[in-house]
Amino acid sequence: MLNLVSVEKRFGELHALSEITISFGPNETVGLIGPNGSGKSTLVNVVTATYGPDAGQILFRGTDITSHEAHRISRLGIARTFQNLRLFQRMTVIGNVEAAQYGMPGNVFFRFRPDDRRNARNFRQKAEWALEQVGLQDVRNRLASSLPLPQLRRLEIARILARDPELVFLDEPAGGMTPTESEDMARLIADCVAPNRTCIVIEHKMDLIAHVCARVCVLNAGQLIADGDPEEVFVLPTVIEAYLGRAAAHA
Ligand code: ADP
Numbered sequence: 604m605l606n607l608v609s610v611e612k613r614f615g616e617l618h619a620l621s622e623i624t625i626s627f628g629p630n631e632t633v634g635l636i637g638p639n640g641s642g643k644s645t646l647v648n649v650v651t652a653t654y655g656p657d658a659g660q661i662l663f664r665g666t667d668i669t670s671h672e673a674h675r676i677s678r679l680g681i682a683r684t685f686q687n688l689r690l691f692q693r694m695t696v697i698g699n700v701e702a703a704q705y706g707m708p709g710n711v712f713f714r715f716r717p718d719d720r721r722n723a724r725n726f727r728q729k730a731e732w733a734l735e736q737v738g739l740q741d742v743r744n745r746l747a748s749s750l751p752l753p754q755l756r757r758l759e760i761a762r763i764l765a766r767d768p769e770l771v772f773l774d775e776p777a778g779g780m781t782p783t784e785s786e787d788m789a790r791l792i793a794d795c796v797a798p799n800r801t802c803i804v805i806e807h808k809m810d811l812i813a814h815v816c817a818r819v820c821v822l823n824a825g826q827l828i829a830d831g832d833p834e835e836v837f838v839l840p841t842v843i844e845a846y847l848g849r850a851a852a853h854a
C-alpha cells in the first residue's frame with residue numbers, strides 16, 4: 604500500500620536517504636530501526652511531504668504522491684507522530700485531539716472547511732473515544748502543557764486514533780520513557796494503533812519493536828541494510844556492526 608522506489612534525499616553533501624526501495628503492505632506493523640542519524644525520521648518526512656525527495660517515487664495505494672503537499676497526504680489517510688512531540692501546549696488535552704481532526708498536518712496551519720464545522724460534534728465524540736483508548740479521559744480538560752512526557756506521547760496517539768488513518772508512522776513513541784512506561788506504550792500500539800492499519804514504528808527500544816512488529820527494516824547511513832523477521836534481523840552481522848560501529852565511534 605506504500606511503495607518507495609529509489610528514493611533519495613540529500614542535505615548538501617549528506618546522503619540522508621540513498622536509493623531506498625521498500626514496500627509496506629496493508630495492516631502490516633513494521634519496525635524501522637537504525638542508529639541515530641541513519642535517516643529514519645527523514646524517511647517519514649519525505650513520505651509525509653515535510654520536504655520532497657531529490658529523486659525517486661512514492662506511491663500510496665498505487666497513486667503517485669511524490670509531489671503532493673502535506674495536507675493532501677494527510678487527507679489521503681497518512682498520519683504521523685513526532686519524535687519531538689508537536690502539540691498545542693496551551694490548548695486542552697481534548698482540544699488537541701479535536702484539532703487533529705481538522706486535517707492539519709503537524710500544527711503548521713489550520714484548515715477549516717464548512718463540512719468540518721458541521722462535524723464539530725462528531726469531532727468531540729471521537730476525541731472523547733480516542734482519549735478513553737489511551738487512558739487520558741480523566742485529564743481531558745487540563746492544558747497539554749501540564750502533562751508529563753509519557754502522557755503527552757499518549758496524547759499524540761489519541762490524535763492519531765481520532766483521525767483513523769490507513770497508514771501511520773510513530774516516531775520514537777517510547778522516547779524518554781522508563782521500561783514500564785515503554786511496555787504500556789507497546790501494549791497500546793499493539794492493541795489500539797496497529798489493528799486494521801499499516802503501522803510503521805521507529806524505536807530504539809528493541810523490546811517494544813519485538814513486541815509489536817512482525818517485520819523490521821534497518822537503515823544505516825541512509826541505506827536499507829536489512830528487512831525481515833525481527834529474530835533474524837537482530838542477529839545479522841551487518842546490523843550488529845551498524846550499532847556497534849556507532850557505539851565504538853562514540854566511545
Ligand atoms: P534518524 O531519525 O535516523 O536519527 P534523521 O533522519 O533525523 O536520522 O537524520 C539523518 C541525517 O540527515 C542526519 O545526519 C541528520 O543530521 C541529517 N538531517 C536531517 N534533517 C536535516 C535537515 N532538515 N537539514 C540538514 N540535515 C538534516
Ligand code: MG
Nearest residue numbers: 643644645686
Ligand atoms: Mg529520528
